[in-house]
Amino acid sequence: MSNKKALVLAALDGKPVERIPSSFWFHFLDNEAGVDAFENPELIEQVLAGEKHYIETFKPDFAKIMTDGYFHYKHPQVANAKQVSDLKNLQPLADDDRWFTDQIAYAKKLADAYGDETALFYNIFGANSTFRFMQPDPTKGEALLVEWIKQDPETVKQALDVISSDLAKLAKRVILEAGVTGIYFSVQNLLGEGVNEQTYQEILAPGEKAILKAAKEASEYNILHICGYAGHRNSLEWYKDYDVKTINWAAVVEGISLAEGRKIFPNHSVIGGFGNLKTDLLYTGTKEEIQAEARRIVAEAGKTGVLLGADCTVPKDIAWERLEWVREALR
Structure with missing residues (x-):
């Protein structure tokens, strides 16, 4: 294990470190959610080249x-569902389905290297996000899921449990076959009239917790990303009991700094701090402004x-x- 990897794992463990790590990521395709690399393998080669x-x-x-x-869940019954009853009696994919094997092979190339x-x-x-990405118009997927929950919550729960x-x-x-360190698991509150925390905890949370449980059985080092994006805001408290080592949330979108969020998640390490939009400081600021912000975030949130x-x-x-510039400031 390299010193850099050991540094990151120590930070995730909440141990003292000689330098606070940082990382940022971005998409490699223009329409990352709308294209299908299972049907067009050249796309994943483009992503792989970008990652490398x-x-x-x-x-x-x-x-x-x-x-x-790879945003789409390649399950024909879900993909072809036109009404909530079409989700009844959903069965899991076979272990050798390409939805598994292609992604494992892709991850393994990066982990091996x-x-x-x-x-x-x-x-x-x-x-819920996976379902949304499968819709002809993903922007309407959340509203459709909310409507189906109102119509038949038990069928939706059973289907989401199978997807999960x-x-x-x-x-x-x-983790076990490809050799990655852990997962970066993205969740969002389900928004819509009549949807509340109780609905989320009954229908979505069990499946999400099962995903984290499976990941933890293979690795202690997993990250929960509470995705606040494009005006989508979340109640962070809904995830207080999720069993995961590290939490990342949209500090700028939610208006909850790393320091404030640590009060919600007192037993977790945290990632984030900067806004990610073209209007935010990371994209528009000077070197001096960005480095001052990095130091400010750390001064408030702490060094472990x-x-x-x-x-x-x-x-x-x-x-x-x-x-x-951020990494330089942290040295």
């Missing part, structure tokens, strides 16, 4: 393995159990020197 170039050139402290082109040097976290979405069981299996397999990053993916055209 970034890791070899920028040498991030740790890396999120982006899954551009860089896993000894760099901590790698494979991106996995929760079942496959996501759990994928999480465990990319803290890693700097962004709310979510940063723009893919961001100048990498801006990311290096």
Whole structure:
């Protein structure tokens, strides 16, 4: 294990470190959620080349393995569902389904090349986001899921539990078979009229906790990403009892700094601090402003159990020197 990887794992463990790590990530495809790398394998080769170039050139402290082109859950019954009853009696995918094997092979190429040097976290979405990405218009997927929950909550819960069981299996397999460090598990509150914390805890949370449980059986080092993006805000408290080592949330979007969030998650290490939009400081600020902000975040949040990053993916055209300015400030 390299000194850099050991540094990151120590920070995740909440141990004192000689330098606070940082990392940022971005998409490699223009339409990461709308394209299908299972049907067009050349797309994942493009993503793989981008990942390799970034890791070899920028040498991030740790890396999120982006899954551009792999957002879709390749289950024909879910893909063809036109009404909630179409989700009844959903069965898991076979272990040798390409949805598993292609992703494991992709992750293994990166883990074999860089896993000894760099901590790698494979991106996995929760079942509600996975369902949304499968819709012809993903922007309407959340509203459709909310409507189906109102119509038949038991059928939706059973279907999401099956989807989550496959996501759990994928999480465990990319760690054990591909050799990644852990998963980067993305969740969001389900928004809509009539949806509240009780609905979320009854229908979505069991599957999400099962995914984290499966990942933890293979690795202690997993990250929960509470995705606040494009105006989508979350109640962080909904995830207080999720069994995961590290939490990343949209500090700028939610208006909850790392320091404030540590009060919600007192037993976790945390990642983030910077906004990720083109209007935010990381993209627009001077070197002096960005480095001052990095030092300010650390001064408030503390020097143990803290890693700097962004709310979510940063723009893919961001100048990498801006990311290096953060790392330089932390030295």
